[in-house]
Amino acid sequence: MQFWEMLDFLMKTTQTSNRMLAQELKVDPSLISRLRTGDRNRPRQLEQLKSMSSYFAKRCSCSVQRQAIADKLNVKASLTAQPELLTEILYTWLCEQDILTRNTKLLPAELKKATGVGSLSPTHAKNKLYYGNAGKRTAAALFFNTALTIAPSAVVYLYSDESDAWIQEADPHSADNRDWLAALIEKGCQLVHIAPPTLPAEMAYQSLTRWLNAYATGKIKAYYYPGLRDQVHRRTLFIIPGKLVLSSHSIAHRTDSCVTILATDEPLIQTYMTEFHDYLSLCRPLLHNHESPDSQIRLFTHFFSSQGNRIQKTPALSMNTAPSALTEYCTQILEQNGHKKISRYFAQAIQLMRACRNEELIDLGYLAQPEDVLAGQVTVTLACGPIFLPVTYTVSLYLAHLKNILNLLEQVENYHFVPLNRSQRSDYTFMVEEDQHAIILQNKKTPNVIELVERQRILLCWEYLNRTADEIGYRGSRRSDIKARLRGLIAQLEIL
The missing domain is CATH 1.10.260 (434 Repressor (Amino-terminal Domain))
Structure with missing residues (x-):
């Protein structure tokens, strides 16, 4: 043109x-x-x-x-x-x-x-420098737009432990970044991601949940560096082999980006690729994806057979507290849809959950509005095997579940229910055993079970979820308030 x-x-x-x-x-x-x-x-x-x-x-x-x-x-x-x-x-x-x-x-x-953009060398005019956070957003957008044009079987390498202020300053870009990631996965690309260091607890938890939907697809190989890192230097390195590299450095206490390099020079890309692989060779897998029912049941058996206190966060009410009528209903739905084997695994998983009531369990869950229950819009927290069924509560089943939770609160001292508000809800179930294990159940169209294996990140997620529960409150008079709230919701549903 x-x-x-x-x-x-x-x-x-x-x-x-x-x-x-x-x-x-x-x-x-x-x-x-x-x-x-x-x-x-x-x-x-x-x-x-x-x-x-x-x-x-x-x-x-x-x-x-x-x-x-x-x-x-x-x-x-x-x-x-x-x-x-x-x-x-x-x-x-x-x-x-x-x-x-x-x-x-x-x-x-x-x-x-x-222009605000500098040439790195006379022979490679497409190698450019971008200044400040606005420049970094521009460079990232151009990188991911280029990534969407590569072959479906290509591998994209991603690492960043820099401040994400450059993303947060412009909300539309934050949404775009998630869209690009999903688009790359949908295209069929494989992603290799080195997770950032795990401090502090809130950052570790939010970093993990930010990538959760992508991790659940099984299209990302995630790693972490097990050694100590200095608390001064930060780095971002995105690479499309043979095509493009984005690189930047910063100092830990700074939230503004100094300069970001976007380069198409093949020798330079290869140099950065070697650096990435050198770092990757020092890393370990961050998580394991369990897609098959057999693998999931083995994981559940290991998790629930361990002795230790647990905390969990679910998008609705947890299956640990489900009444028999609800589990039978879910089993019937699975069998009616041709998933008899899955239904058996589901029943096994529920039995394992119920058998583990001797230790303390802090159960963070969302209480639905009566009108949503009546409209059939409240989904049962059900994820088991490589299938997804949007099983929804009837009014009678939701009532039975609430009554079961109330009964546990009145009879079991080491069971605690912590009601979440709408803004605190999530699309996944996160279960952590103190100092031991963490598993994440997806409750969307990819109901995989993710096992987190980095011990330090498990400890920090445990700390973050406990801090969240403490801020809401669930002991002493607050426990009485929660029981009163459950009774009130039960009374509302009984007259519908």
Whole structure:
């Protein structure tokens, strides 16, 4: 596509006249006219192209304009939502490789002044530097957009222990990052992820849950470094072998990013790839995925046969406290859908859970609203085997479950129920045994069971869940309040 065609497209899309663009660039309108008709070649001054890109990005104020640009440039529409990111995309498009290569006489400092992006070397003009958190978001967006164009069987390598302030400063980017990860997995790519260090407890827990849906697909090989790390230097390294690398460094106490490198130079990519593999060779598997019912039952048997206090967080009410009527109902549903073997495993898992009531159990669960129960919108926490059935409560079954929890609170001193509010809910069941084991049950369309194997991370998750329970309160007078709340909810449901 010729430059004049690009310029004409952008001016029409953004409803920009020759005079308006000329005023922005401080040039004569006749120059814009000649550029637009092809009588003049693309400007050799990178500063002018950068100014054009910035102007057009600001003029894209509606979704129709952004979608038109996304379609024309063949990029994700979400990448055009942020002006600074769209500026960089348009600038890259308007420049093309040849104009950057011809301008190798420009020094890196001049490039930085003109565009905010510096050339790493005269022979590799696509190697760029991005400054600050906004630049890092731009670089990350370009990296993942490139990743979506690679072959489905490709492997993408990911590691970062830097502050995520650069993501949190712009919420749309945080959502985009999750979309990119899901899109790569859906495409069939394999991901190799080295998890960041485990301190502090809240960060360790949130880091784990942030990746949980991706881990459950079985498409990510996750590792952790078992040795001590210094508390000063931080690093991000994303690699698409043979295609692209993103690299940055920072100091631990800083939340702003200094510089991010985005490089396509093959020798440089290979150098970073060697560095990643060197680090990976020192790491150990972070978790094990248990997909088959046989493997899951072996894990449950090991988990529930151990002696120790436990804490768990579930998206609804836990199956540990399920009444017999509910387990029989779930078994029937499984059998009716042709999963007789799965139903037997499910019954075994419930028996194992119930047999382990001598130790203390802190049970964090969500109490549904009566109207949701009546509407059949409350799903039973059921995950067993490589199938997913959206089994929902009837009013009578939910009542029976609540009464069973209340009965346990009145008769079993070492059982504690901790009600979660709506904002504290999650889509998974997280069970941790003190100092021993942690398993995570997915309750979505990929009902895998994940076994966390890093001891330090298990301890920190235990600490975080206990801290959450303590903040809500479940002992002393608070225990009486919880029982009163259960009685009130039971009374409401009984009159429906």
